[in-house]
Amino acid sequence: MSDFEETIRRLQSEKGVVGIIVVDSAGRVIHSTIDSDATQSHTAFLQQLCEKTKTSIRELDSSNDLTFLRLRTKKNEIMIAPDKDHVIMVIKDLS
């Protein structure tokens, strides 16, 4: 098993984790642990949200940048870690 697969596997075994999506800077899926329809919709919306947040942060202070985005919803928690050439999205079930 490659280092990449090993890391994904470890992250997926964390309590409550229901999905992991890794996309490149252009929003193209590199890896996903959920079905393709859910991957497509999550990627489209979360990528948009992440970009919007990034812009907002930079507008407020041009020397600042987004490093981690954590969302609490009624049903789950979504974590988005943006980096230079990839974005990792993790969905955790709260129930």
Add this chain to the structure above:
Amino acid sequence: KTQTVQIVPPLSDEEKYRLTLDPEFLDSFNRSCKVISRALNEEIDICINYTKDPYEKAI
């Protein structure tokens, strides 16, 4: 205002595979995963609801 929709062709399996072996990619990927892992393991629930009826069995 019209919006132009950019269509990016998906990565091929070959491209995905090559990327996951790139040391530079792996380095930043592992760093991000560590942050997520720490966030996932945080014990404190900031949204805990203390006003919940204590006699209500169902959670």
